[in-house]
Amino acid sequence: DAMVIQNPRYQVTQFGKPVTLSCSQTLNHNVMYWYQQKSSQAPKLLFHYYDKDFNNEADTPDNFQSRRPNTSFCFLDIRSPGLGDAAMYLCAIGGKREEEFFGPGTRLTVL
């Protein structure tokens, strides 16, 4: 059974048009993470939540925002996508042990 679900799996948007990516989890874990992974690169952490506490990485652009309305759901909002924001966006949850479990990702294309 899937633990981390990401929708949609593929998203196409236009330059400058806001887009929202969704992540949900079935395990009610406290910690949720958003990563950006560009082609042939390692994932890069954008931010994470511990419960409702939001933690932004220092080099995450202001163009990226996040919301966590409840334990199960977390959203990534890109306010004005640029061509450089085309990437795979990975959501992960913090497990009961010191592990992270990743969702399948959303591949974002910016036209």
Next chain:
Amino acid sequence: AQTVTQSQPEMSVQEAETVTLSCTYDTSENNYYLFWYKQPPSRQMILVIRQEAYKQQNATENRFSVNFQKAAKSFSLKISDSQLGDTAMYFCAFMKPRGAGSYQLTFGKGTKLSVIP
């Protein structure tokens, strides 16, 4: 800050053979965890194996095992009896606690492994 180095961008191995992927890391932390993740082409990132730094015994998961050398800050992954399904990008990752129940995961740049029939 932690750094994770994977010095082999690409590797290949014959099916049924054994291959070792290298990883070194740099940290001043004493409490940390190490992982190998597998990411098949266009598919999900999957946890392969984990190692707690306080454990001397090397972790093993079926055909996957690690050689953890804490003093040398080395954490290599050995895949035995390689199978076609092992073809993937492999990421070495370092995790440290950052307080309040969350952790910081730092990835290496990855090693692309191809298993040849």
